[in-house]
Amino acid sequence: xxxxxxxxxxxxxxxxxxxxxxxxxxxxxxxxxxxxxxxxxxxxxxxxxxxxxxxxxxxxxxxxxxxxxxxxxxxxxxxxxxxxxxxxxxxxxxxxxxxxxxxxxxxxxxxxxxxxxxxxxxxxxxxxxxxxxxxxxxxxxxxxxxxxxxxxxxxxxxxxxxxxxxxxxxxxxxxxxxxxxxxxxxxxxxxxxxxxxxxxxxxxxxxxxxxxxxxxxxxxxxxxxxxxxxxxxxxxxxxxxxxxxxxxxxxxxxxxxxxxxxxxxxxxxxxxxxxxxxxxxxxxxxxxxxxxxxxxxxxxxxxxxxxxxxxxxxxxxxxxxxxxxxxxxxxxxxxxxxxxxxxxxxxxxxxxxxx
DNA sequence: AATTCGTGGGG
DNA sequence: TCCCCAAGAAT
Numbered sequence: 001x002x003x004x005x006x007x008x009x010x011x012x013x014x015x016x017x018x019x020x021x022x023x024x025x026x027x028x029x030x031x032x033x034x035x036x037x038x039x040x041x042x043x044x045x046x047x048x049x050x051x052x053x054x055x056x057x058x059x060x061x062x063x064x065x066x067x068x069x070x071x072x073x074x075x076x077x078x079x080x081x082x083x084x085x086x087x088x089x090x091x092x093x094x095x096x097x098x099x100x101x102x103x104x105x106x107x108x109x110x111x112x113x114x115x116x117x118x119x120x121x122x123x124x125x126x127x128x129x130x131x132x133x134x135x136x137x138x139x140x141x142x143x144x145x146x147x148x149x150x151x152x153x154x155x156x157x158x159x160x161x162x163x164x165x166x167x168x169x170x171x172x173x174x175x176x177x178x179x180x181x182x183x184x185x186x187x188x189x190x191x192x193x194x195x196x197x198x199x200x201x202x203x204x205x206x207x208x209x210x211x212x213x214x215x216x217x218x219x220x221x222x223x224x225x226x227x228x229x230x231x232x233x234x235x236x237x238x239x240x241x242x243x244x245x246x247x248x249x250x251x252x253x254x255x256x257x258x259x260x261x262x263x264x265x266x267x268x269x270x271x272x273x274x275x276x277x278x279x280x281x282x283x284x285x286x287x288x289x290x291x292x293x294x295x296x297x298x299x300x301x302x303x304x305x306x307x308x309x310x311x312x313x314x315x316x317x318x319x320x321x322x323x324x325x326x327x328x329x330x331x332x333x334x335x336x337x338x339x340x341x342x343x344x345x346x347x348x349x350x351x352x353x354x355x
Numbered sequence: 356a357a358t359t360c361g362t363g364g365g366g
Numbered sequence: 367t368c369c370c371c372a373a374g375a376a377t
Contacts, residue, residue, distance in 0.1 A: 037374045037375075038360090038362090038375095039362080039363090039373075040371095040372055075361090078374085080360070112375070114374060115375090116373075116375090120373075184373090185372095190371075191370095
């Protein structure tokens, strides 16, 4: 037996009875597919029933105020799904005479319907041969065929779409697609897949190599780490204290201010009462001008929680690498964008800065 | 191509 | 508590 036959037989015996499958109507399938985008069946099911009861057909949906649709969607998340659903219903009423379009190319154009959803509707409702590749199918294909291309890049997705279409049963693409999805949802789970009851276990690449945990491959974007900066903007009359940043950290060789970096968000009082304050400000007659002005700055791979404290002193502070700069000369120094933004907003630049 | 959009469940 | 991530699409 080929893959399609194996999973088809398994599907017949093990499929869940999901309401929107029963009648195979395009409207019901459409609504269910939109609801289930990035949403678990258990979470979406009650919404499906409520939605169908309140908007039993395309015309009812199109005639309803969008706010009613949104209200029905309340709590589900991704609210543009609801807006697009409503928008698409009106398009179907106006351009397709209220009849759900039957061709993939036409379905695909409706707002809120991408490659996956168009293929799902075209195959499930109209029997067209388009492979529907969702998160479940990526997982099944990656493991069964041993595909190591990443599932979250453009080129990688093309590889999976090709593989899915190669495997597709063109006699019954609707059943094939549902069986693939169902297998991923019930057996080929992200963690702890139930390989011992999988209809594909005998010929599964990952199963032979014991590589279920390594597939599918996803290029991981380094999760942004958080850093907590407290800058001390120290002025002595007409002079500001700057510091050049070291190599080997963000903003190498650019200028900023004396800085206290902490692991977490610390109370200001704690920072200013400790050793740092003593070693930096002893004998300076320091006076805090303003407390914390807070900024959040997003870099490509980190989130900076930054606050600025303005301090006035009568004598120079002691801080490694610190330099004294007259306010009128500040504009000559290169700053990271965050610091520039602060300087501008605080009007610490006496002359407007050109960049 | 990389971001953004929500919420809930499980390890 | 934290992190992953789940029937994706639009920009």
